[in-house]
Amino acid sequence: MSSHVHKIFVQCIQREEPGATITAGTGSSPIQSSSGKLYMGKIGSPGEKEQYIGEAESLKAMNQAAPSLVPRLIACGVIDDEAAESDHDVGKPYFLSEYRDMGSLTDAAADVLGKRLATEMHAYKSTNGFGFHVPTYCGRTRLENGWYETWEECYDALIGGLLSSLRKSGGYDALCREGEDVRRRVMPALLRPLVIQPVLLHGDLWSGNTGTDRKTGEPVIFDPASLFGHNEADLAIARIFGGIPKSFFTTYHQHVPKSEPADQYELRCDLYELFHYLNHTVLFGGSYASSARQKMQRLLRAFPEE
Known part of the structure; x- marks a missing residue:
């Protein structure tokens, strides 16, 4: 400066x-x-x-x-x-x-972050439905947002927007075809049964957007791409890139149990991670496209064509 x-x-x-x-x-x-x-x-x-x-x-x-x-x-x-x-x-x-003068997220701060995310941020509900009142940006990707009655509609619009960007950039025909299959077969099966509230999400919660306040030792999060959605979607990118201690996830789920049906939790994790793999494909291309396809293929195997 x-x-x-x-x-x-x-x-x-x-x-x-x-x-x-x-x-x-x-x-x-x-x-x-x-x-x-x-x-x-x-x-x-x-x-x-x-x-x-x-x-x-x-x-x-x-x-x-x-x-x-x-x-x-x-x-x-x-x-x-x-x-x-x-x-x-x-x-x-x-x-x-x-x-805020910050260092990297410590184990102790990660514990506190897990609790605060569960009991405060993810307890803050929208009265307008799922979505957000202005566009937000995940990296350079514009999320059009708006309001939706169901999480299925909201998340489908997010994935649809990324697939549309990939179609425009060219070279991703197979990826986009499989993405449309995920929208058609997987999303209704995984998201429609959920009975959830639209809660406030950070939207881009990876280790690079977290820190520990050097003065207080408390966690700090920043660079959000917020919307109101399913709480589990906020845990996705932290799994992909690591750097957030495992205690964060353990503490989080001590306060907020996995949504029912709990036996589909890992598949929902794959679906929510898919958003970030597709977004990184839009932003950076390269190996992220193959990671996105692997996620899609796992999801499509779990919900075969009838």
């Missing part, structure tokens, strides 16, 4: 702390006020407005559900003429949150 703090951040922080003076650290240090409070600010390109809004709305919902588990959002908006430092600034999105 340069030694300069953009005017928009100075204005936002001074609304929080009237009369404070604002300085920037050096290197990767955050923005600091004269009270000692630390902030993290970023400014995007005009084309990133939707991503900034999606992240901000996700953090707001998560902070309501589980206070302090995520960095607190201070402000998010679009720079106007009054806050611009140059003509190029106008129309750019900005984002300001508290800064």
Whole structure:
């Protein structure tokens, strides 16, 4: 970070702390006020407005559900003429949150995260159904969201969106055909019997989006792609990439048992992991496509054509 703090951040922080003076650290240090409070600010390109809004709305919902588990959002908006430092600034999105100094997720923090996710975030229910009120982004992938009466419809739309992106990019005909078979045969069989509530999900909960607050030892999660859905879907990407201690899963399920029918839990895990394998195929291609096909083939074997 340069030694300069953009005017928009100075204005936002001074609304929080009237009369404070604002300085920037050096290197990767955050923005600091004269009270000692630390902030993290970023400014995007005009084309990133939707991503900034999606992240901000996700953090707001998560902070309501589980206070302090995520960095607190201070402000998010679009720079106007009054806050611009140059003509190029106008129309750019900005984002300001508290800064949390974090290390990697410790075993102790993972235990607490498992409990807080189960008893707070995944206890926070939507009154509008399954989905979310704004598009959110998993990596660079736009999740259109919207509201659905059933989880089956919501999840089908998410998978359908990824398959549509792969068809447009070309070269994934076989993968897309099998994906359509999964939508037709597997999703109704696995998701329709569930009796579940739409609860708040982080949406991209892998080890790179978790940490331990160095000051308090408490877990912190960030970079969400939130929606209201089946709680088990939030555990999927953590399995794929590892890095989150096993105690997290054990503690989580001590507080929230596996959904019924419990004997289909592992198949549901495969179905929820499939979303992330398909998304990584959209984002990066390569070996993720073969991993996605392996998941699909396992699911299709479990539910053969009648």
